[in-house]
Amino acid sequence: MAKVLTSREENYAQWYNDLVLKSGLAENSAVRGCMVIKPYGYAIWEKMRDELDRMFKATGHENAYFPLFIPKSFFSREANHVEGFAKECAVVTHYRLKTDEESGEIIVDPDAKLEEELIVRPTSETIIWNTYKNWVQSYRDLPILINQWANVVRWEMRTRLFLRTTEFLWQEGHTAHATRQEAEDETTQMVNIYADFAERFLGIPVLVGSKTESEKFAGAVETLTIEALMQDGKALQAGTSHFLGQNFAKAFDVQFTNREGKLDHVWATSWGMTTRMIGALIMAHSDNNGLVLPPRVAPIQVVIVPIYRGNDELPPIAEVANKMKDELTALGISVKFDDRDTQKPGWKFAEYELKGVPVRIAIGPRDIKNGTVELARRDTLEKKVMPQEGISNYIKELLEEIQENIYQKALNFRDKSTHEVDSWDELVDVLENKGGFALAYWDGTLESEDRIKETKASIRCLLKDAEPKEGRCVVSGKPSKQRVVIAKAY
Amino acid sequence: MAKVLTSREENYAQWYNDLVLKSGLAENSAVRGCMVIKPYGYAIWEKMRDELDRMFKATGHENAYFPLFIPKSFFSREANHVEGFAKECAVVTHYRLKTDEESGEIIVDPDAKLEEELIVRPTSETIIWNTYKNWVQSYRDLPILINQWANVVRWEMRTRLFLRTTEFLWQEGHTAHATRQEAEDETTQMVNIYADFAERFLGIPVLVGSKTESEKFAGAVETLTIEALMQDGKALQAGTSHFLGQNFAKAFDVQFTNREGKLDHVWATSWGMTTRMIGALIMAHSDNNGLVLPPRVAPIQVVIVPIYRGNDELPPIAEVANKMKDELTALGISVKFDDRDTQKPGWKFAEYELKGVPVRIAIGPRDIKNGTVELARRDTLEKKVMPQEGISNYIKELLEEIQENIYQKALNFRDKSTHEVDSWDELVDVLENKGGFALAYWDGTLESEDRIKETKASIRCLLKDAEPKEGRCVVSGKPSKQRVVIAKAY
Numbered sequence: 012m013a014k015v016l017t018s019r020e021e022n023y024a025q026w027y028n029d030l031v032l033k034s035g036l037a038e039n040s041a042v043r044g045c046m047v048i049k050p051y052g053y054a055i056w057e058k059m060r061d062e063l064d065r066m067f068k069a070t071g072h073e074n075a076y077f078p079l080f081i082p083k084s085f086f087s088r089e090a091n092h093v094e095g096f097a098k099e100c101a102v103v104t105h106y107r108l109k110t111d112e113e114s115g116e117i118i119v120d121p122d123a124k125l126e127e128e129l130i131v132r133p134t135s136e137t138i139i140w141n142t143y144k145n146w147v148q149s150y151r152d153l154p155i156l157i158n159q160w161a162n163v164v165r166w167e168m169r170t171r172l173f174l175r176t177t178e179f180l181w182q183e184g185h186t187a188h189a190t191r192q193e194a195e196d197e198t199t200q201m202v203n204i205y206a207d208f209a210e211r212f213l214g215i216p217v218l219v220g221s222k223t224e225s226e227k228f229a230g231a232v233e234t235l236t237i238e239a240l241m242q243d244g245k246a247l248q249a250g251t252s253h254f255l256g257q258n259f260a261k262a263f264d265v266q267f268t269n270r271e272g273k274l275d276h277v278w279a280t281s282w283g284m285t286t287r288m289i290g291a292l293i294m295a296h297s298d299n300n301g302l303v304l305p306p307r308v309a310p311i312q313v314v315i316v317p318i319y320r321g322n323d324e325l326p327p328i329a330e331v332a333n334k335m336k337d338e339l340t341a342l343g344i345s346v347k348f349d350d351r352d353t354q355k356p357g358w359k360f361a362e363y364e365l366k367g368v369p370v371r372i373a374i375g376p377r378d379i380k381n382g383t384v385e386l387a388r389r390d391t392l393e394k395k396v397m398p399q400e401g402i403s404n405y406i407k408e409l410l411e412e413i414q415e416n417i418y419q420k421a422l423n424f425r426d427k428s429t430h431e432v433d434s435w436d437e438l439v440d441v442l443e444n445k446g447g448f449a450l451a452y453w454d455g456t457l458e459s460e461d462r463i464k465e466t467k468a469s470i471r472c473l474l475k476d477a478e479p480k481e482g483r484c485v486v487s488g489k490p491s492k493q494r495v496v497i498a499k500a501y
Numbered sequence: 502m503a504k505v506l507t508s509r510e511e512n513y514a515q516w517y518n519d520l521v522l523k524s525g526l527a528e529n530s531a532v533r534g535c536m537v538i539k540p541y542g543y544a545i546w547e548k549m550r551d552e553l554d555r556m557f558k559a560t561g562h563e564n565a566y567f568p569l570f571i572p573k574s575f576f577s578r579e580a581n582h583v584e585g586f587a588k589e590c591a592v593v594t595h596y597r598l599k600t601d602e603e604s605g606e607i608i609v610d611p612d613a614k615l616e617e618e619l620i621v622r623p624t625s626e627t628i629i630w631n632t633y634k635n636w637v638q639s640y641r642d643l644p645i646l647i648n649q650w651a652n653v654v655r656w657e658m659r660t661r662l663f664l665r666t667t668e669f670l671w672q673e674g675h676t677a678h679a680t681r682q683e684a685e686d687e688t689t690q691m692v693n694i695y696a697d698f699a700e701r702f703l704g705i706p707v708l709v710g711s712k713t714e715s716e717k718f719a720g721a722v723e724t725l726t727i728e729a730l731m732q733d734g735k736a737l738q739a740g741t742s743h744f745l746g747q748n749f750a751k752a753f754d755v756q757f758t759n760r761e762g763k764l765d766h767v768w769a770t771s772w773g774m775t776t777r778m779i780g781a782l783i784m785a786h787s788d789n790n791g792l793v794l795p796p797r798v799a800p801i802q803v804v805i806v807p808i809y810r811g812n813d814e815l816p817p818i819a820e821v822a823n824k825m826k827d828e829l830t831a832l833g834i835s836v837k838f839d840d841r842d843t844q845k846p847g848w849k850f851a852e853y854e855l856k857g858v859p860v861r862i863a864i865g866p867r868d869i870k871n872g873t874v875e876l877a878r879r880d881t882l883e884k885k886v887m888p889q890e891g892i893s894n895y896i897k898e899l900l901e902e903i904q905e906n907i908y909q910k911a912l913n914f915r916d917k918s919t920h921e922v923d924s925w926d927e928l929v930d931v932l933e934n935k936g937g938f939a940l941a942y943w944d945g946t947l948e949s950e951d952r953i954k955e956t957k958a959s960i961r962c963l964l965k966d967a968e969p970k971e972g973r974c975v976v977s978g979k980p981s982k983q984r985v986v987i988a989k990a991y
Binding site for chain 1: 528530531532535536537538539540542543544546547563564565566567568569570571572573574575576577583587588589590591592593594595596597598599600606607609618619620621628631632635641647651652654656668670843
């Protein structure tokens with residue numbers, strides 16, 4: 012089969028777009044900036060959702076559902092919040108269509124204008140804190156540990172499938188606490204859950220740190236982030252956890268009687284991960300042949316392809332294949348036996364390579380005679396002939412090995428792409444020529460940060476567990492106590 | 502504890518609303534007609550969703566996700582469809598807010614007006630068929646068997662928690678087929694899945710039938726429905742499956758080359774079930790003490806409450822309770838051990854009764870001495886003392902028995918509330934005095950149907966598997982070949 016993808020080396024952005032389309036993950040819709048998530052892409056999202064949901068519930072969170080619409084006035088309550096989101100809000104102004112009597116066309120009924128406009132939620136802090144107000148009187152009503160799976164809308168001017176879309180799917184956690192310490196601990200716990208999820212489940216190594224003042228969430232006191240590195244040397248913010256202090260409690264007047272019997276405002280966090288993570292997954296691991304999916308997130312972990320001519324050769328192959336499929340399924344492995352007669356084996360090989368299926372088994376008449384199969388790994392593209400005997404347990408272990416190998420490969424790439432820089436010229440050299448993360452001293456001022464932004468890069472985060480070390484800011488030469496992570500980013 | 506609910510006999514509508522609020526299922530939000538689904542209500546929805554999703558996937562369907570917004574022009578393409586939905590559409594007209602320079606207030610930016618207005622989806626046939634157009638060229642691309650879990654918005658004037666809300670959650674299946682027969686079979690298969698789900702999982706007996714011309718889905722050739730009976734004698738449409746013929750394929754020009762090499766329009770179905778089903782679940786089984794949940798849909802199937810004074814008595818009880826919890830969990834049963842010291846046992850008993858937990862176990866010091874527990878069934882309110890030995894397996898069987906008993910009780914009520922009527926007066930007597938389903942001959946005309954609607958009742962369905970029988974229409978006296986189901990409805 013001819014190569015269906017533009018190569019990464021030729022045009023990385025085009026490679027990404029080709030890959031999303033050709034592997035059947037998603038496509039653009041008729042609505043500007045909104046995508047259609049196709050079944051294969053949605054199956055990946057379901058696996059992510061189920062694992063995150065399990066992790067949230069294991070840490071005491073419950074799911075709930077809040078309205079899609081937010082009254083416009085709610086937005087004005089928290090000053091930074093509205094400033095952050097006002098420019099990208101889809102606004103509902105009317106609630107009825109009608110047939111125009113003159114033209115006969117369908118028009119918006121001018122008589123059906125809302126008294127107060129409704130915003131399609133870009134995030135739900137305001138509607139949720141307006142609700143929590145009625146749920147909290149005493150410290151006994153706290154903590155509230157709620158998560159919501161939902162769609163949100165941010166009117167983006169330039170969109171890219173998964174990475175930046177007008178509508179996207181996500182989860183948003185919104186918790187309420189009696190003390191500052193408890194809310195800060197929750198913020199940290201959730202960013203660590205995101206880091207664990209990214210590394211263990213998606214095979215993507217991440218840096219955990221805090222955002223600068225200028226990069227934090229609109230309305231937050233502090234934003235923690237996980238930052239991943241893509242294969243083109245650009246960073247991608249892959250999940251954020253916000254300590255909101257008492258900002259939203261004050262904006263929506265949510266007070267409680269604490270253990271000492273005094274009135275206080277409630278402490279808050281929020282945290283979210285989105286379908287953008289599918290974009291990160293693609294760009295972290297895939298190659299010029301297509302997707303490379305870590306087994307834990309792969310909708311199909313093993314595909315079995317029969318190699319046969321004429322209908323006589325199929326039944327003995329199908330017998331072996333179905334037995335193997337049953338054995339693998341019993342081990343909790345998802346298997347597809349593709350016995351379609353409408354496509355040739357070569358086409359199927361290319362198709363499942365494109366779709367990133369971790370393990371491919373091919374079985375032909377010779378294998379039936381010899382008691383063997385041909386096994387191919389997607390991550391290394393290695394092929395070898397194996398005995399049928401014991402193949403299921405071998406595959407079970409192999410899937411673990413593939414998961415680990417994909418992670419290690421990404422980790423090695425990140426290590427190789429992380430550079431300590433001690434001068435402006437070194438910083439620019441990394442950003443312009445080498446790519447990847449630059450670790451540089453920064454004096455903590457907005458002025459120096461703005462100068463860095465002029466290179467089209469940004470401070471991705473201040474590492475969470477970095478030891479304080481003395482150095483001099485690469486911009487101003489002023490004293491600095493910590494290197495920060497700088498990179499160009501998606 | 503004082504009764505927290507208005508009784509059913511006193512005011513059925515108030516009982517329902519009290520129950521939804523007090524059991525913590527949902528509440529009204531600050532946005533007109535939109536509800537907040539609280540954690541306990543959402544946990545029920547998750548159980549419904551997981552079971553339906555399993556059934557859909559077992560019949561070859563995949564999930565996908567389509568945009569929230571639909572361009573206004575798409576609606577005009579199918580004439581009946583737009584007529585059906587135009588009056589209840591939320592319309593997005595702008596994409597930005599700004600600060601008004603004079604007043605300092607947040608206003609909709611008049612410069613950010615959309616060229617074409619976007620409708621917040623009330624249902625997704627139009628955007629989906631516009632997408633399928635690009636997916637289908639040949640019969641080899643068919644069938645497409647896709648389902649979507651999503652939120653939708655229909656601007657309702659009078660809303661009630663779960664039963665009728667402006668925004669609600671649902672699934673909508675949209676399938677595309679090469680032949681009329683295949684699409685009709687799919688329509689039937691899906692209404693049967695709904696019926697099976699309602700009866701087996703939710704314990705709600707349903708009638709399966711087709712809607713009249715005036716009651717069918719806007720854009721459908723035929724609508725199949727499941728109709729449930731609530732305890733106040735009113736019917737509730739609980740799920741619908743539509744045979745759409747080639748209507749949407751023609752509206753969106755979706756043609757394919759069939760096996761004979763000729764161009765034809767694709768055949769379609771759509772089918773949906775919503776959070777309204779939670780309302781049906783509540784009204785089918787619950788009583789004046791609170792919810793009665795069939796075990797299969799209950800988020801907590803067994804609750805264990807310790808009865809103790811002082812902290813010395815708790816440890817031996819907790820030991821037995823935790824062992825029992827582990828055993829039950831190993832059997833796949835969801836258990837909560839409520840050892841909170843902030844609430845008394847009596848309060849907990851009332852709380853779990855209100856929340857409809859199927860089985861309650863109480864363990865006190867005497868039980869520890871005697872090797873017993875007190876077991877209470879929510880459905881019958883029976884209590885008895887049982888030996889601890891073998892209790893887990895007993896409970897496993899008991900949960901099955903409770904599931905069956907709840908269904909049988911609802912079935913007996915429906916049988917008792919179903920009346921064959923042979924005259925207008927008999928029909929009115931059922932509708933006005935007895936309640937329930939009236940089975941009456943109808944001549945098939947819109948005139949007679951409109952006359953029936955004047956009683957505030959409606960033809961719920963024409964039973965799917967009814968034998969043709971000769972009779973006379975209760976309205977016109979004209980010949981009729983089948984009794985139809987008439988009732989007042991939600």
